[in-house]
Amino acid sequence: MRLEKCWFCSSTIYPGHGISFVRNDATVFRFCRGKCHKNFKMKRNPRKVAWTKAYRKLAGKELAEDATFEMEKRRNRPEKYNRDLVGKTIKAIEKVTDIRQKRQDRFYEKRMESARKQQLRADKVQLEKEVHLIKAPAGIRAEREKLKEPVRQADAKRDAMEE
Numbered sequence: 001m002r003l004e005k006c007w008f009c010s011s012t013i014y015p016g017h018g019i020s021f022v023r024n025d026a027t028v029f030r031f032c033r034g035k036c037h038k039n040f041k042m043k044r045n046p047r048k049v050a051w052t053k054a055y056r057k058l059a060g061k062e063l064a065e066d067a068t069f070e071m072e073k074r075r076n077r078p079e080k081y082n083r084d085l086v087g088k089t090i091k092a093i094e095k096v097t098d099i100r101q102k103r104q105d106r107f108y109e110k111r112m113e114s115a116r117k118q119q120l121r122a123d124k125v126q127l128e129k130e131v132h133l134i135k136a137p138a139g140i141r142a143e144r145e146k147l148k149e150p151v152r153q154a155d156a157k158r159d160a161m162e163e
Contacts, residue, residue, distance in 0.1 A: 065108045
């Protein structure tokens with residue numbers, strides 16, 4: 001069973017799925033779904049379309065250089081199967097998958113660290129602007145009373161002068 005990669009978005013195409021487009025020069029383009037095929041026909045560049053893997057790697061949102069991806073490369077040689085070798089290979093694939101997941105998690109945490117700091121700064125600014133929404137009503141009343149006190153004193157002086 002051969003799993004192909006979509007030419008546009010780089011996702012996996014399983015047997016019996018997707019669309020193949022063969023150009024006049026015999027170049028074969030495989031697409032996972034109509035969305036990718038239509039974007040290809042519209043001559044869009046996958047590196048500029050935000051949902052593709054090419055864009056994510058270019059924008060630094062996805063782990064680009066990882067040795068575990070080398071194992072996924074397609075090989076066109078037929079191989080003789082050995083039961084022990086297949087068992088070991090399956091165990092190795094599980095380990096590689098686990099290692100890749102841990103690397104991706106570390107990469108994500110590292111990338112999100114600056115975003116967390118930026119969000120914290122934005123939250124502090126918003127809190128300073130909208131502190132009136134969270135201050136206790138008693139505190140607000142006391143502040144209003146303090147503001148009205150000089151006005152009352154001025155009114156009292158004015159009344160005293162009029163008499």
